[in-house]
Amino acid sequence: MRHTLAVLVENNPGVLARVAGLFSRRGFNIDSLAVGRTENPDVSRMTIVVEGDARVLEQVTKQLHKLVDVIKINDITADEYVDRELVLIKVNVDPAQRGEVMQIADVFRARIVDLGRKTLTLECTGNDGKINAFEESLRPYGIKELVRTGKIAMLRGSKYTGLQDNGARDE
Amino acid sequence: MNKTGAQILVESLLAEGVDTIFGYPGGAVLPIYDALYDADLRHILTRHEQGAAHAADGYARASGKPGVCLATSGPGATNLVTGIANAYMDSVPMVAITGQVPTSLLGRDSFQEADITGITLPITKHNYLVKDVKDLARTVREAFYIATTGRPGPVLIDIPRDVSAGMAEYEDPGPVQLPGYHIKLEPDPEQVTRAVRAIEESERPVIYAGGGVINGGAHEELLRLAEMLLAPVATTLMGLGGFPGNHPLSVGMLGMHGSKYANYAVCECDLLIGVGVRFDDRVTSKIEEFAPNATVIHIDIDPAEIGKNVGVDIPVVGDVRCSLRKIIERLQPRLESRWRDKIFNWKKEYPIEYVENGRLKPQEVIQEIYNVTRGNVRVATDVGQHQMWAAHYYSYDRPRTFITSGGLGTMGFGFPAALGVQVACPDENVVCISGDGSFQMNSQELATAVHYNLPVKVAIINNGYLGMVRQWQELFYNRRYAYTEITGPDFVKLAEAYGAAGMRVTKKSEIREAMEEALRIPKPVVIDFPIEREENVLPMVPPGEPINKMLG
Numbered sequence: 001m002r003h004t005l006a007v008l009v010e011n012n013p014g015v016l017a018r019v020a021g022l023f024s025r026r027g028f029n030i031d032s033l034a035v036g037r038t039e040n041p042d043v044s045r046m047t048i049v050v051e052g053d054a055r056v057l058e059q060v061t062k063q064l065h066k067l068v069d070v071i072k073i074n075d076i077t078a079d080e081y082v083d084r085e086l087v088l089i090k091v092n093v094d095p096a097q098r099g100e101v102m103q104i105a106d107v108f109r110a111r112i113v114d115l116g117r118k119t120l121t122l123e124c125t126g127n128d129g130k131i132n133a134f135e136e137s138l139r140p141y142g143i144k145e146l147v148r149t150g151k152i153a154m155l156r157g158s159k160y161t162g163l164q165d166n167g168a169r170d171e
Numbered sequence: 172m173n174k175t176g177a178q179i180l181v182e183s184l185l186a187e188g189v190d191t192i193f194g195y196p197g198g199a200v201l202p203i204y205d206a207l208y209d210a211d212l213r214h215i216l217t218r219h220e221q222g223a224a225h226a227a228d229g230y231a232r233a234s235g236k237p238g239v240c241l242a243t244s245g246p247g248a249t250n251l252v253t254g255i256a257n258a259y260m261d262s263v264p265m266v267a268i269t270g271q272v273p274t275s276l277l278g279r280d281s282f283q284e285a286d287i288t289g290i291t292l293p294i295t296k297h298n299y300l301v302k303d304v305k306d307l308a309r310t311v312r313e314a315f316y317i318a319t320t321g322r323p324g325p326v327l328i329d330i331p332r333d334v335s336a337g338m339a340e341y342e343d344p345g346p347v348q349l350p351g352y353h354i355k356l357e358p359d360p361e362q363v364t365r366a367v368r369a370i371e372e373s374e375r376p377v378i379y380a381g382g383g384v385i386n387g388g389a390h391e392e393l394l395r396l397a398e399m400l401l402a403p404v405a406t407t408l409m410g411l412g413g414f415p416g417n418h419p420l421s422v423g424m425l426g427m428h429g430s431k432y433a434n435y436a437v438c439e440c441d442l443l444i445g446v447g448v449r450f451d452d453r454v455t456s457k458i459e460e461f462a463p464n465a466t467v468i469h470i471d472i473d474p475a476e477i478g479k480n481v482g483v484d485i486p487v488v489g490d491v492r493c494s495l496r497k498i499i500e501r502l503q504p505r506l507e508s509r510w511r512d513k514i515f516n517w518k519k520e521y522p523i524e525y526v527e528n529g530r531l532k533p534q535e536v537i538q539e540i541y542n543v544t545r546g547n548v549r550v551a552t553d554v555g556q557h558q559m560w561a562a563h564y565y566s567y568d569r570p571r572t573f574i575t576s577g578g579l580g581t582m583g584f585g586f587p588a589a590l591g592v593q594v595a596c597p598d599e600n601v602v603c604i605s606g607d608g609s610f611q612m613n614s615q616e617l618a619t620a621v622h623y624n625l626p627v628k629v630a631i632i633n634n635g636y637l638g639m640v641r642q643w644q645e646l647f648y649n650r651r652y653a654y655t656e657i658t659g660p661d662f663v664k665l666a667e668a669y670g671a672a673g674m675r676v677t678k679k680s681e682i683r684e685a686m687e688e689a690l691r692i693p694k695p696v697v698i699d700f701p702i703e704r705e706e707n708v709l710p711m712v713p714p715g716e717p718i719n720k721m722l723g
Contacts, residue, residue: 010351014288019290035321062475068317070296071351118684163350 003062007046008072032150083153092142172425176304176335177206183311193223199270202335218615222587224254229591237264243285256294261579264323265563273333275307309344316347358489372441375510376402377706382409383447385570387491396509401508405433409577416566423492426454432517434718445469448482455595460717537564539682548600553585553609558630559708561604584613593625605634620695666697675699
């Protein structure tokens with residue numbers, strides 16, 4: 001099963017290497033990892049999507065907790081949460097096909113962010129499923145380049161993953 | 172008043188109570204060595220950085236205090252790596268300090284640059300690259316705190332030369348504040364209650380005790396628990412000394428080279444109480460058939476150990492000593508135990524034994540060393556057959572008296588570690604039991620031993636083979652002894668060349684006298700014991716078998 005972990009870490013150099021190294025050395029599979037600063041400049045947040053059964057997840061969280069730079073881990077999989085991913089896709093498009101592709105973009109509420117003589121670059125945000133569908137619908141035109149950010153996620157409602165506990169499940 | 176980074180480092184080490192460091196100078200640590208020149212710190216110059224790391228490790232294991240080693244950048248730092256990994260696997264508190272090229276040259280493949288924080292990421296509890304001299308004092312405070320608290324382990328501090336040469340005000344950094352580092356000492360009361368209930372319901376309990384008992388200072392509590400339950404205590408290699416080896420309830424070591432009675436006890440028990448252990452593959456062998464009928468209680472300070480290798484029925488996460496106390500205070504002592512009587516019978520029926528044939532046997536060498544020293548010495552070993560014989564035929568009754576490389580199995584550990592033990596325990600005798608292969612991996616430290624007059628007695632169990640590997644080749648590779656026959660120097664002359672004393676013993680009748688004499692000589696002594704060459708370590712669980720299927 002896929003789990004989504006919200007991990008708060010100290011914003012120290014090397015923290016990404018520590019986390020990534022832990023996953024590879026212990027044989028845990030990362031589906032995606034997105035990292036960036038939070039409202040507190042000393043703290044970064046990683047959203048890690050990891051594949052595994054309950055036992056694997058228990059080890060992942062416990063081993064992550066052993067890293068001194070890891071402050072807090074929430075497995076938010078079972079909670080209500082909003083998740084988003086951003087994708088940039090550059091597609092082969094003849095001027096004649098532009099209208100079609102723009103219609104597809106409309107359906108997915110994607111935006112055209114750049115235009116070449118024979119290409120269109122589109123931006124789309126959404127959850128995993130939406131991004132996958134968007135990608136599939138553009139595939140027939142020929143995707144020249146594609147980049148995804150990996151998923152970021154946030155609990156719904158008044159619950160949050162912060163330095164202070166707020167009812168979220170703390171593993 | 173402004174001080175150099177190196178002076179701040181020295182101040183910080185003194186503030187942590189450090190009295191000795193093991194090290195080796197080099198370009199990137201010149202400022203640090205300059206500060207050490209008139210510091211109130213003892214510096215032991217080893218002959219190889221690996222020796223410094225193992226010596227710091229031995230010092231820590233014998234004293235319980237963190238061991239400190241120091242090396243220069245690049246090759247100096249990488250030479251520490253084996254020693255750091257060794258300390259990591261056995262949860263030894265250690266602080267390794269390395270020099271680094273100046274910050275302006277970092278990342279440019281500069282002379283003697285190695286990314287030692289990157290290299291040691293998976294083998295340290297934590298590590299630091301200090302880029303600002305103002306961070307140095309706080310970093311040292313944190314490093315010692317992390318190394319010594321919770322489950323201990325090595326921490327590395329990498330200090331670029333411009334940081335150790337830079338100037339700053341020294342201020343005591345105050346208490347450590349690490350938002351991501353929490354130690355849980357007190358076990359959850361619910362877990363304790365479940366453990367107590369399981370213990371009360373058990374008829375055939377076995378205690379499986381490891382290095383955590385020694386690290387946690389829980390040997391007295393362990394003894395009380397065993398005597399209250401009349402339960403046999405099987406220790407891991409790392410746990411030897413955590414329970415008195417001479418105690419009737421001791422069943423010695425369990426696992427691959429455990430005693431038959433320890434392994435039978437584990438296979439037939441209905442309750443297994445793991446105390447400060449990690450269910451290592453050398454203990455469990457075929458893990459699906461390890462303690463198949465038992466409810467498993469696992470007491471450990473490291474929550475990540477729970478359920479890592481085996482499913483645990485009742486985890487007790489907390490300080491081992493504190494947890495045992497909470498359990499013991501709710502137990503009633505047992506007066507009778509048919510289970511104990513059964514174990515006593517097994518002990519009589521399946522002793523660990525060997526066959527005498529007139530040639531010098533390694534087992535009798537170890538036994539005689541025990542008879543002469545009566546267990547009143549610290550024993551350090553290397554890795555291989557001699558290590559297992561030292562575990563089987565010597566009885567360790569006190570914690571921190573058996574110093575050995577368990578998890579990593581590092582040949583070359585024993586002798587430099589013994590030097591560290593001797594530094595930590597200047598008034599005690601230290602015996603290093605080694606093999607001819609292992610000893611040759613760090614024999615250069617004889618110079619260190621002589622230079623500082625560390626009168627360690629080295630017993631070389633010499634069979635001219637890398638004996639443990641040869642044993643496996645004999646048993647599982649059709650006696651094809653591929654490159655395991657190993658020559659060596661004349662160890663007596665080698666010792667003498669370094670200014671130590673050398674002896675050779677070829678008969679059983681000479682062992683006692685030689686050992687007694689060695690202990691009288693106030694300097695390092697190497698005793699060469701040329702033994703029966705193809706003696707095997709038995710009993711043994713063949714790889715992949717359950718632990719009650721033993722050879723020998």
